[in-house]
Amino acid sequence: VTAGPGGGRPPPGPSRQASADAATTVFSRDLLEGDTLDAARALIGARLVRDAAQDGQDPRVGRIVEVEAYIGERDRASHARMGKTPRNEVMFGPPGIAYVYLVYGMHHCLNVVTEAAPRPAAVLVRAVEPVAGVAAMRAARERTARGAVRAADSRLGAGPGLVAAAFDIDRACTGVDLCDPASELRLEARPGDEPDPAILATARIGIAYAGEPWISVPWRFVAAGSPSLSRHVPAHAAT
């Protein structure tokens, strides 16, 4: 395909105009198979990608800038704390799979399953910085909100429920292999020409029910200085 700037639509078939774009690579499943805290850090800067619903539209791409780790049955903040249930079953399976749940009866949250089966763990994608497909993200947000979305472009994915809304993610996405380049919803590696993000670690958000030490463990990771974080980062956050 030799389409010029703003040029034609991609051809049908499995080749996703691979030659026209800067080389993108799938996010390696190996990075998700080991320690979940390492996996969480590795996901900062990676891309969340959703293919366009129709030819001629831009795919949605978000740079992951905020995540949280939920690790094992002993983590009282994790959905795995009550053992395997119908809802959390996928957490006990292989890494790289999507786990999506509904929270507060209205918001969906996307997790990436980590660690080898049968260890239950996952990383919650809390915020992304829009990179491409911004119009599609806003349109999806407005469908969910059933009204105008006043947020700035940089804030379209600035929270776990907002990531799901902007990317049309719901529980039907549970089980999708996010490391499969053929998946409509997937992860891609940080572009090679982008520097390593500076990462800060803080306590996780919204888990006061879990008690200590789970409330305080620094298992939330953010890309320092991103305009798309769900919340402000404490000044003394660890690296």
Added chain:
DNA sequence: GCAAAGATTTGCT
């Protein structure tokens, strides 16, 4: 079978 609570977001005071 029923009650309670939740890995959130938004808008109003």
Added chain:
DNA sequence: GCAAATCTTTGCC
């Protein structure tokens, strides 16, 4: 800063 919106999942009777 606080409360409402909204419904699934889980725990207990």
